[in-house]
Each structure stands twice: as C-alpha cells, then as structure tokens.
Amino acid sequence: MSRAFFLKCLVLPGLVLLSGLLICQPARSAETWPGQAGQPLEQRYRGDIKKLHLGIQSHLDKLQKSGKREFSLLGELEHINTKLNLQKIKLNVMEENLRTQAQQLAEKDQDLARAAKEKEKARLHLEKRLRAFYLVGETGFLNVAFSAKKLPELLLFNNAFRRMLEYDHEIIIRYRKAIVQLQRAREAQALEKTVLENFIVRTVQERKTLADLRGAKKQLLALVRTRKGLYEQALREMQKAEANLTRSLTRLKIRQKNKAKGFILNKGRMLPPVTGRLVVRFGAAQGEKSDKGNTAQGITIATEDGAPVRAIFSGKVIFTGYKLGYGNMVIIDHGLQYVSVTARMEKITVKDGQSVEQGEVIGTTGDIATLFAKGLYFEIRHNLKPLNPLKWFSKKGISEIETGAPPGKVGKNAMQLL
Incomplete structure (x- = not known):
C-alpha cells in the first residue's frame, strides 16, 4: 500500500464530514419562522455540532495515539543511534587494530625476508668453506710429508677450519629456527587479521542493518508526524466549523427570540383578521347569565x-380542524407562549405545521359557518390565559359608530373594524 493512498484514506473521512456539514448548511433565505417553526433548522445545527463534537473527540484520540507513537519512535531512534555510535566506536577500534596487524605483518614479512637473505648468505658462505675444506682435505701422512708447514701448524689450521665450519653451521641452524618462528608468528598474525577482518565485515553489516532500520524508523516517524499534522489540521477545521455553527446557532436563537418578541413589540400595531363590525367585546356577558364563567374570552x-x-402575525399553525362549539378553527403559535385562535370559518386554507406570515390568508368566512353564532370568533392567549385582542390591534383600523345592536351583545356603542 503506497503512502499517498494511506494518506488519502486518512484524510477522506474528515473531508467528507466537513463537506457534508457545509452542504447541509441551509441558506438564510430558506430559513423558516423561528420558535416552534424554526426547530428543524435548530435541530440540524445541533445535529451538525454533535457530529463535529464526535469528530473532534475522535481526532483528539488519534492525536493522542499519534503523540504516543511519535514518542515511542523517538525513543527507538535514540536507542538505534546509541547502538550505531557504539558500533562506530567499535568499528574504529577494530580498523585501527587491523591497521596495526597489517603493519606488524609487513614488519614480519620484512624480518622473514632479511632472515632468509642472511640464511642464504650463510649457506653460500658455508658452501665456499666446505668446498675449500674439501680441497684441502683431512690432515694425513701425505699432507704432513709433502707440506711446507710443520705438523703442529697443520693440526692447528685443521682444528681452526673445523671450528669455523661448525660455527657457520650453527648460524644456519639459528637462521632456520628464526625463520620458523617468524613464519609461525606471521601465520598467527595473519589468522588474527582474518578474524579481525571477519569481525569488521560483520560489524559493517550490523551497522548497515541498523542504518536501514533507522531509515525505516525515520520514514515511519515522518509518516506519523504527517498523520499527526493532518489530524491537527482536520481538528482545527472541525473546531472552526463547530465555532461557526455555534455562532450560527446563537444568531439563530437571538433572531428567533427577537422575532418572537416581535409579537409583543407589535402590540397595538396589528391589523384584525378581517374587516367588519365588532359584535361581541372581550369580557362581555354571554347569554342570560352574566357571571364570570360565561363572559366572552x-x-x-x-x-x-x-x-x-x-393571520395577525407570523407564526406556525399548530391546529386546524373542526371544534365543537367553535366550528372550523385555526390556532397559530406566535412564540413565547402567545397563540391566536380564529374560529367559525367557512373554509381553512392552511395545514398543521405550516409557517405563515403576517397578513397571509388562513381561511374564508361564510354563512354556514356562522349559522348558530354570527361573525368570526377571535382570541389571543398567553400561557392559556385569554387576553383582550382589541389592545393588540392598531387604532387606525378601528372606529366607533352608533348602532342599534341588541342589548347584551355590544352595549351602548359598537366599533367598525376597517
């Protein structure tokens, strides 16, 4: 497996995770209304942050393992370098010994050459003496009879010549012994040189093996450091992406909160759900009884x-359908526990879970819907507590007119919603 392929396999998962998270980032123009309607977007942000959290933790674990592996490799390299230094010292000592052995062998060779030369000279000299002694011969009757010298002189010469021959012979024997000793010493040194050369060869091989091992360890260390660098780079990218997502989530929450607060901030500025005539006020008595439990909510x-x-304001539809006593009803969540209830419609044009904007049509009125109770019914509630809707509408959209409405319904005056 090549190093490039390994690095691709290493980096690819992190890149896929980051690219997937970037692709999953929704555009601002596609954001839905905050609050209940914005939960899917917030959930996606939280899901992406969770994935990045897991990826960051995984890369932190990998960084820790890479750090341990790097530390272990550095220790191994230090041990190998120590052995290489020792091998180098040992090799230098053996090479110095080898040079000494070679020098000593050369000296022995010179000694052998000199001894052989001296031996040859002694042998030639001895041959000359022997030849002369042979020519002179032993001292006998004839030598004494025909010699000009006297017998004592002849005997003295003969003895002296013999001693010279014996001396030369002893010299040759000593040279032979010296040559034998020198040859033995040379052979011993040659053997030591051979052994030393074998040691040097093995040491060189060991050193080469250690050097190769050091090279492999260095390559592995470089790969580990490359992996560590890639993990660190991926970790930085993930942390950056997590920070961006966290900021986006924070901005989204702020935007959601501000937009949800917009319902409160727009109190007294909203338009009513329909243009028409107010026939029942908030808190007005219902039916013949006028106790608190029968007042209009x-x-x-x-x-x-x-x-x-x-819709009087933007929000998310949380209920659509028929409700006994109310007819067709639509409930919209405007955030911060504020909801609007619109009932007695002829037709509903929105669905559950749908996001609506301020002024968007949510249904139509009709005569069948108001068969048992006249007019469109509308509520505003906060934490299930009914509030007076008229306080939320713009004064520009309401004007008072005199009317002859039935008693108990409107009271003295009526209001025309323009």
Whole structure:
C-alpha cells in the first residue's frame, strides 16, 4: 500500500464530514419562522455540532495515539543511534587494530625476508668453506710429508677450519629456527587479521542493518508526524466549523427570540383578521347569565361572506380542524407562549405545521359557518390565559359608530373594524 493512498484514506473521512456539514448548511433565505417553526433548522445545527463534537473527540484520540507513537519512535531512534555510535566506536577500534596487524605483518614479512637473505648468505658462505675444506682435505701422512708447514701448524689450521665450519653451521641452524618462528608468528598474525577482518565485515553489516532500520524508523516517524499534522489540521477545521455553527446557532436563537418578541413589540400595531363590525367585546356577558364563567374570552367580528381571514402575525399553525362549539378553527403559535385562535370559518386554507406570515390568508368566512353564532370568533392567549385582542390591534383600523345592536351583545356603542 503506497503512502499517498494511506494518506488519502486518512484524510477522506474528515473531508467528507466537513463537506457534508457545509452542504447541509441551509441558506438564510430558506430559513423558516423561528420558535416552534424554526426547530428543524435548530435541530440540524445541533445535529451538525454533535457530529463535529464526535469528530473532534475522535481526532483528539488519534492525536493522542499519534503523540504516543511519535514518542515511542523517538525513543527507538535514540536507542538505534546509541547502538550505531557504539558500533562506530567499535568499528574504529577494530580498523585501527587491523591497521596495526597489517603493519606488524609487513614488519614480519620484512624480518622473514632479511632472515632468509642472511640464511642464504650463510649457506653460500658455508658452501665456499666446505668446498675449500674439501680441497684441502683431512690432515694425513701425505699432507704432513709433502707440506711446507710443520705438523703442529697443520693440526692447528685443521682444528681452526673445523671450528669455523661448525660455527657457520650453527648460524644456519639459528637462521632456520628464526625463520620458523617468524613464519609461525606471521601465520598467527595473519589468522588474527582474518578474524579481525571477519569481525569488521560483520560489524559493517550490523551497522548497515541498523542504518536501514533507522531509515525505516525515520520514514515511519515522518509518516506519523504527517498523520499527526493532518489530524491537527482536520481538528482545527472541525473546531472552526463547530465555532461557526455555534455562532450560527446563537444568531439563530437571538433572531428567533427577537422575532418572537416581535409579537409583543407589535402590540397595538396589528391589523384584525378581517374587516367588519365588532359584535361581541372581550369580557362581555354571554347569554342570560352574566357571571364570570360565561363572559366572552375573545371577540366576534361580523363580516361579509367569502371574506379572507388573515393571520395577525407570523407564526406556525399548530391546529386546524373542526371544534365543537367553535366550528372550523385555526390556532397559530406566535412564540413565547402567545397563540391566536380564529374560529367559525367557512373554509381553512392552511395545514398543521405550516409557517405563515403576517397578513397571509388562513381561511374564508361564510354563512354556514356562522349559522348558530354570527361573525368570526377571535382570541389571543398567553400561557392559556385569554387576553383582550382589541389592545393588540392598531387604532387606525378601528372606529366607533352608533348602532342599534341588541342589548347584551355590544352595549351602548359598537366599533367598525376597517
């Protein structure tokens, strides 16, 4: 397996994770209304942050393992370097010994050559003496009879010549012994040189093996450091992505909170759901009894049939359907526990879970929907507590007119919602 392939296999998962998270980032224009409607976007942010958290933890573990492996390799390299230094010292000593052995062998060779030369000279000299002695011969009757010298002189010469021959012979024997000793010493030194050369060869091989091992360890250390660098780079990218996602999530929460607060901040500025005539006020008595339990918890607006019913503010539809006593009903969550309830509609045009904007049509009025109770019914609640909707509407959209409405419904005056 090549190093490049290994590095691709190493980096690819981190790149896929980061690219996947970047692809999953939603565009701002596609963001849904905050609060309940924005939860899917927030959940995606949280899911991406969780994935990055896991990836960061995984890379931290890998960094820790890489650090331990790097430390172990550095220790091994230090041990190998120590052995290499010792081998180098040992090799230098053996090479010095080898040079000494070679020098000593050369000296022995010179000694052998000199001894052989001296031996040859002694042998030639002895041959000359022997030849002369042979020519002179032993001292006998004839030598004494025909010699000009006297017998004592002849005997003295003969004895002296013999001693010279014996001396030369002893010299040759000593040279032979010296040559034998020199040859033995040379052979011993040659053997030591051979052994030393074998040691040097093995040491060189060991040193080469250690050098190769050091090279392999260095390559592995470089690979580990490269992996560590890639882990660190991926970790930095993940931490950066996590920080960006966290900032985006924080901005989203702030935007959600500010937008949710917009419902409160727009109190007294909103338009009513329909244009029509106010026929029942908030808190007005219902039926013949006027106790607190039978007071109106919302308002009723009389309007023409087929009129569009609009959302008073942006939010998320949390209920659509028929409700006994209310008819067709739509409940919209505006955030911060504020909801609006619109009932007695002829037709509903939105669905559960749908996000709506301020002024968006959510249904229409009709005569069948108001068969048992006239007008469109509307409530605003906070934490299930009913609030007076008229306080949330703009004064520009409401004007008072005199009317002959039935008693108990409107009271003295009526209000026309423009």
